Amino acid sequence: MFALTPVVRALLLINVLVYFVTNEQIIEQFGLHSFLSDLFNPTQFLTHMFLHGGFMHLLSNMIGLIVFGPMLERTWGPKRFTFFYLFCGIGAALLFSGVNYYEMIDVYEAVRDYRAEPTPEKFLGFFTTQASSLYDQVAGFIEQYEQQPNNPRFVEGSLQIINRYYLNQVDQPMVGASGAIFGVIMGFGLLFPNTELFLLFPPIPIKAKYLVIFYGAYELYSGVYRAQADNIAHFAHIGGMLFAFILIKYWGSQRKTFY
Incomplete structure (x- = not known):
């Protein structure tokens, strides 16, 4: 159904395998904790991206990866796509941690x-x-x-x-690849803005650029006005999109133009 590219396939397998060996101790050690927590470790900026709190959490992130990731990897190549994915995930964690510190x-x-x-x-x-x-x-x-x-x-x-x-x-850890996935969605919207995607809910076609705008606006609204009980790291999603935008614009500025 999906023509998976090498890095997307590897990320998918890693996330699924890690999910099946994850327990509370692993989440406590490798999930991203607040700067104010005694459990915080800088390596958690990377490790939290491969942990998920439940099957639906894993499923939604992996669907985003296999739908939007392959076209980016084909466009950029495996090395640049890998860097982009990790850059967005770590950037998302940095923004989330900064907002969390401000709130706490x-x-x-x-x-x-x-x-x-x-x-x-x-x-x-x-x-x-x-x-x-x-x-x-x-x-x-x-x-x-x-x-x-x-x-x-x-x-x-x-x-x-x-x-x-x-x-x-x-001491409540943040886990999941959502920041990186939202970065991938932003990357797709920037590179292929007029590609039409068919949504399941509601079942209508929508251009990628409008989907990105909707996601960004929703996450920003939810991050600012959400109920604390929704347990969703909205600012990690915003961070993934923001760092994706910055990196793609930077890469674009490095291109040489010949006349």
């Missing part, structure tokens, strides 16, 4: 301040400003803590709750 630094500072001086007032303030969605879950504890502010049991309990919340945030 206030939480980090609030946790640090609370650890230095734990009081019922600061505990209440933390869950009204930094973790308001969880306030109802700790409301009963807060009431007891306020009644016994110097009780070591409540002080220690509050520290455990704060630390657990913080670690759940910064």
